Amino acid sequence: MPKHPVTCDSRAAEFRSEGFIVASSGGNLFCKYCNFCLDYKRKDSLQKHCKSQTHVARKSGNFTAARLATLEETVDNVWKVEDSKEEFILDTIEAFVDANIPIEKLDHPAIRAWLSKYVPASGDLPLANWLRQYYIPVVGEKKRQEIQADLKDSDIFLLCDEATDKSGNCVFNVLIRPSIVANYANAHLAESVVLDAANSANCANAVLDTLQKYSIDRQRVVGIVTDSARYMTKCVETVKELIDNVQHVQCWAHKASSIGSVFEDKLDELNTVVIKVKHAFLNIRKSNYIQFLSEKYQGSNPDLISLFPSPVCTRWNSWFKSVRYLSNHIEDVVEFFKSLEDGNTSVKFFNAASAATIQTIKVQAVYVSDICLPLMDLITFLEGSSYPTIHVLAGKLSDIEIKLGLLTEGVFSERTVHECQKLPSEANASVQAKLKTAAKSALETLQQLRSQDPAKGVVDSVGALFDPRNAPKKKSVPELAALQMSVPFIKYVQKLHFLEGHTAFLEAIKEQLKGEDCVSVDVQGILNGLKLSHREYACAALRAIWMPCSNAACERSFSKYSLVVSDRRRRLMAANAEALTMVAFEQEGSSENW
Template structure:
């Protein structure tokens, strides 16, 4: 009897071995070998099966190599044998299912590694149409993340190509490993048409910021910042003449980056230091002056976060006293007014804290609870809260205004001057603690809006912002600034013959205009002053307040790239 021939399958070879043998063609996903082009499992034990799959019409069609000679036989004679040109890249709305899935995870800021969870992996394979065998996260990251990134860059490039001007916002921070991270945002200028709601009415104009790059810097200086900004703007094809503003904080290397590197390139731009930074300093002045209030806020947050059940007991305590059962508002780092809101709440509940936390002391040895009781019974704390209630409301209102992504370049100078004048007047009759805070705040604000101030925390674009007030018809009637002064302060009007002519016509006819919100006003005048309206809307689109990134390439990086980690 003849011996049975040995099996030609290899039981020792693994999918990883085949993936290395056919690098770039197949990839391993768990215990399966997946064709990277067809996204289907293939028998990895037989090399002949793999080679047979590579010459199938389906596989070659996926690669764009399907030829006329491989079509079904036809009765007509073939004269020429030619290859069909590769199909053009699909648009973003016709992505393959797996690519769509990776894109969805990226846009939702969900780490792609979550796909490896067995329950989620099985659910996606069973319920997402045409996804087939879903690869592991490492495969998705290596094969699809770059495609998603490129599509995102293409989308931003098209958007910035359609807008007239762009403001560049740069901010440096650190990640959880204390590495320097440079965030570069682009804010397109407001359009002449403007968005409308379902009733076809114009809605409030808000600035939209797009985080186009998040750079990891080994060292932060004017050279590395300049290089990163130029590289980011070139990546999304923002033309240098389209840049209308370079918005930064007050760091010395930011000033140097503008003067030494970027100013000769961005010829139509001004260097603007964000009002958000000076307003955060204003908030710190009040927090440092009223130290016991700050200690009370921190102690209460610690006592509630350390014992979540204490929150429920405090709600019940307030409800039994016939009060609204609400918890103290948390202080948020990106909302400067939240500290004043929290202080206002604590003033109303100071006696409630003393009673409630004395009861908590009987069952808890927490130092935070003891500190709350001590501060709640302190006369200094009560006095500071009363002073804040008198003066803090005016400051809180101004801070809250600049926490929103609204157009403020036409009013920021007047707003900060009015706040400074109010503080100077109140300081003359205020108590010592309040007077010190009011004077310090007024000094900082006056330095910020002063022309060519020698102080560090100043506004290099003070003349530009003063000229922007003329674009508010309600202010322009009183200011009466001439066209030459405006043109010298606004680079977009330099050598702009049509814009200058329309500016002169606008100034000559100020009396006939009905004042309204500046952005809405200039959108209505777009037909009459087309070039001037474009310039004015670019000036009004310079972000001086808080902005949030609407779409972020750094989010794609944080999700898809292992070397980026979460920010502090």
């Protein structure tokens, strides 16, 4: 007898007691208890479904079905997933930028395989090309919004500088720093633009465009910090025509470096030796030199076993570090080179050098080592950003001026005199005359820089008021009033409140000075303590001592830029390069802080 064909209706009739029905659309077997479509052609599958725990529980009524989400809840869940995906992508970009890893590395098969294995949902990460086109601009806009929120309605300083990148482009960076937030002042990289040319008009336009982009009222700009270049001075003059009472501050880290470069220019024999040693140790001979020092100083001071620190023209203090090394190791360097059978030009120079020539170099290196310490300390001090600097700047400059004045008169250190005595009398007189001439040129450079400094009155007044070394010097009320009117922020404090607060400040300084030196006095801590009793004075004074007198933050931003726009990333769009540099610089600031 022939079998009847199996249909969806026949299966529904056969398993009617199990709740199987034919779907309204027809052609599908449906379990009304499980809300599930089944394959009616395979009877064994239907029987297994009927015996499953879920089906039995649903049929008996002992199973509580999950509530279906509403349309609104479904939409909310979808948006939450999208937001989580967006956050993951943006955080990944920031992490790669902070670690200086090119975005292109995300396309590498090994990275993709690692992400898919260990990072859930990493498959949603787009390819690098899409990240550059869409997400990097989003990251940049996010950083701009964070910067704008941090600035709020506070008074601000603009830090501006220009540099040439590896492609020959003129890059102009504008940093914005609030007057003070809590006990620190964090600078933000607000703009990094490529200019057609580095001139005053282009720089002024970039500054004004930055203020407009961040919706900053021009009257909130208290000061502009630049280097001493003429076009930057003219740029600030242009900006000052549109912004009243803005203070131009020139970077004293740059100026201190220019004072040091006088010795580099005047002591040409010493500079020649520095260059020769740098070239001799370029990529080779370093391991042999370390081995030579290890054998020579075996069992003695391990600090003597170190490499020559090569000078870098774009790095402050690097030439001084090279000279200080030679002041202690010039004999070791010469002895090592003379032990080599080498055709290198620099090595040949030392092999041909006479003992008198090497001793002359030693004298000059020792001399520079003595004078360079205050300059190196000043530059290092001004590079910092986690403490105020302007209130002690005038005092430090005066110390250097005094030292240079003594050197001009031939008052050298004992070590310099001792090394000079090793020279023949005629050579000794010639070298000392050269040293005095170098000191005189450096002194004239310092005096000229101080006299031409547009912020000289502010620097001197802040130092007179808040440098601990000036606390014992009693000042009359008219003198204090004149100093008050010379300093931004403080000049707006009521005269009586200023005099009362400053008297309390001086008493606190004198109390700390008992048995201590000026360096250990915590001026910022004292002013913070005075907020309880003399709040108006203390808050204004804190903002005054936090005025920037260095552009070191701009130099750090260019260091970040050079990492972003490296030799392998020269095809970056200008907008993306700016966004990535902003992210890299902000990450550094947040981790340092500051």
